[in-house]
Amino acid sequence: MTSLASESRSEPASSRAKQVLSRALIYGALLFWAFVCLFPIYWTVTTSFKSAIDVTQGHLIPWLDFQPDWKGWRSLGLSPDTIFETSTARAEFLSRFVNSIITSVGASALGLVLGTLAAYGFSRFQYKFAWMRNDDILFFFMSQLILPPVVLALPFLVLYKALSLLDTRIGLILLYTLTVLPIVIWIMRDQFNSIPIELDEAAYMDGLSIWGTFMRIILPLATPGMVAAFILSLVLCWNEYFFAALLTSTDAKTLPVMVASQTGSQGINWWSMAALSTAAIAPLVLVGIFLERYIVSGLTAGAGK
Amino acid sequence: MQNSSPLTDERHDKLTSSRFPISRKNAGRALIAIVSLAALLVLVVQILHTAGTITAGFSDWRPILYAYLLWAIAFGIGQALVREERGLRALFLLPAVLFTVAVVIFPTAFGIYIASLDWNLSSYEGPHFNGWNNLIGLFQDSYYWNALGNMVFYTVSVLAEYAIAFALALLLNTEIRARKLFRVVFLLPLMLSPVAVSWMIGKSLMEYRFGPAATLARYLGWDNPAFFSSPWTARLSIETMDAWVSIPFIMILLLAGLKAMPKDLLEAARVDGATGWQSFRHVTFPLMLPVSITVLVIRIIFKLKLADIVINVTAGGPGGATDTVSSFIYRVYRDRSNVGYGTGLAMFYLVLIIVFLTALLRVSRRWTQRVA
Numbered sequence: 001m002t003s004l005a006s007e008s009r010s011e012p013a014s015s016r017a018k019q020v021l022s023r024a025l026i027y028g029a030l031l032f033w034a035f036v037c038l039f040p041i042y043w044t045v046t047t048s049f050k051s052a053i054d055v056t057q058g059h060l061i062p063w064l065d066f067q068p069d070w071k072g073w074r075s076l077g078l079s080p081d082t083i084f085e086t087s088t089a090r091a092e093f094l095s096r097f098v099n100s101i102i103t104s105v106g107a108s109a110l111g112l113v114l115g116t117l118a119a120y121g122f123s124r125f126q127y128k129f130a131w132m133r134n135d136d137i138l139f140f141f142m143s144q145l146i147l148p149p150v151v152l153a154l155p156f157l158v159l160y161k162a163l164s165l166l167d168t169r170i171g172l173i174l175l176y177t178l179t180v181l182p183i184v185i186w187i188m189r190d191q192f193n194s195i196p197i198e199l200d201e202a203a204y205m206d207g208l209s210i211w212g213t214f215m216r217i218i219l220p221l222a223t224p225g226m227v228a229a230f231i232l233s234l235v236l237c238w239n240e241y242f243f244a245a246l247l248t249s250t251d252a253k254t255l256p257v258m259v260a261s262q263t264g265s266q267g268i269n270w271w272s273m274a275a276l277s278t279a280a281i282a283p284l285v286l287v288g289i290f291l292e293r294y295i296v297s298g299l300t301a302g303a304g305k
Numbered sequence: 306m307q308n309s310s311p312l313t314d315e316r317h318d319k320l321t322s323s324r325f326p327i328s329r330k331n332a333g334r335a336l337i338a339i340v341s342l343a344a345l346l347v348l349v350v351q352i353l354h355t356a357g358t359i360t361a362g363f364s365d366w367r368p369i370l371y372a373y374l375l376w377a378i379a380f381g382i383g384q385a386l387v388r389e390e391r392g393l394r395a396l397f398l399l400p401a402v403l404f405t406v407a408v409v410i411f412p413t414a415f416g417i418y419i420a421s422l423d424w425n426l427s428s429y430e431g432p433h434f435n436g437w438n439n440l441i442g443l444f445q446d447s448y449y450w451n452a453l454g455n456m457v458f459y460t461v462s463v464l465a466e467y468a469i470a471f472a473l474a475l476l477l478n479t480e481i482r483a484r485k486l487f488r489v490v491f492l493l494p495l496m497l498s499p500v501a502v503s504w505m506i507g508k509s510l511m512e513y514r515f516g517p518a519a520t521l522a523r524y525l526g527w528d529n530p531a532f533f534s535s536p537w538t539a540r541l542s543i544e545t546m547d548a549w550v551s552i553p554f555i556m557i558l559l560l561a562g563l564k565a566m567p568k569d570l571l572e573a574a575r576v577d578g579a580t581g582w583q584s585f586r587h588v589t590f591p592l593m594l595p596v597s598i599t600v601l602v603i604r605i606i607f608k609l610k611l612a613d614i615v616i617n618v619t620a621g622g623p624g625g626a627t628d629t630v631s632s633f634i635y636r637v638y639r640d641r642s643n644v645g646y647g648t649g650l651a652m653f654y655l656v657l658i659i660v661f662l663t664a665l666l667r668v669s670r671r672w673t674q675r676v677a
Binding site for chain 2 (some may be wrong): 013018025026029030033034036037038039040042043044047050055056057058060112113115117118120121122125127137140141144145146147149150151152153155156158159162163164165166171173174177178181183185210211214220238239241242246255256257259260270273274280281285287289291293296297299300
């Protein structure tokens, strides 16, 4: 837009008009995409308050179009009038919810610890293992990213059966850690590379050991990257469906599996499906709203190179 | 060799050689040896027990896992004792390496073995060796090749996702009001689980009778807005949903790249009187090329794993038109219980992916060098 201004310096009126037009186009595009992003979420949330007739008639705006009601939430046992009563639906939902939290937080934390240590090693030291140098070992880790879940699914099924890890949270945590590890290493290595090595050297001079330097000096500086890596891992683990569907049956079932099993059955109530979907996406939507700036700032360190 | 600064290295070696006497080295070696032997013993006992040679042993293989864990810890301590400074450095990498080796190498090797079996869970006989038959069968499986063909479409669509994401990143990088708000809103779809999205969009928004998307399509003049009944519309609908979830990821990485771009070059272009398009074409785009390629490669890797939306919305239909390789293999497992064949398909797919990505990386590297 600024280039437009300098181009048509001789005709200020038309340049002004052009500028207004380009502003309008920019905001139009922004608003359009915001609508695209928000409408499905809005639709799901409102549908959980609709009765059958409001759904079929495509009513959209609460209080104006239709009278909101706790219908969907009642079927989950989460509406104000049912929250204090016992409800099997709620018990099932809560157990899936807790499973999802434990597996995703556990796997992200484990992945973050393993990945951060390895990333620091890659960014500061030269390793040699047999014929493998730093780049080869790094490639070994990154290549885990391309393994499609289908390749691992069945061997894991058999393996977990032997280890009696089938349908356990620990089993899922181990598997999810594997899937997020390359991403953590990728983000954290860029993060550590952006921290000058002179800091390490100064710390050695002051008599700190390698691990002391890492823990006390470097790690605090790498917090933005760690937060970003943790959130991304959390998103991936929370939303993972494929392994969870194959490796869990009753005890360790996670939320996506529960949502999927409900979608499959015909004649499911729209409002309860909508309530379930809303509850399944709510935690990460909140994470997205409140921690978004950490994702961007954490990734900026890496994407600059 | 270990550190970039020779000065600190020298100092360290002096310090550490006095801190680590010979006896410690021996203790470390002894520790590794003893624990390795113990772990090996447990493993041998369990193998013999499973084979039926001896009665002593465990009911499942879980103790092997604990043995491995203990061995890994002892190995780490031993490394630190024996190799001093270098051992301490190796400790950064060891946990990740040992973990990955344990959870990847063994299952993959095992997977190759399963792929050679004729093993159907629902059949009576149990697994038996099948040689190359799975591989031969795969070449005659038209559904598999159809799924591979669909993968080509899905992979090429990454370019469209990239174009939209780049436009959005550029929009967010201009001087606008409420930029943070827009950024949060644009990022939200990334947070949603594809399974929930497949209900929210695929099964409810795009519902034929009264979904808002269908209503809108009717209003716009499409009489029969069935999003999942003809092959191409179904494929496009699936791709739209996947794009909706993943565009924010591409966008956020591109935005990070745009923010890290040197400002003076754009400034110079503007002073020279370049139009917006010209400065994008000749300054922004070339500078963003490395970031773009990283993002595209990562996105393609994730796209090649696409399964959950397809499984939940169309289950591959109509007539396999939306099938991805992963969703197809999932059905082979789930519906036909054909474990050996399914794993064979997966292994073949893995080989294809590796070949494709290697070629892609090589081409993109050459291309970046030529442009830069």
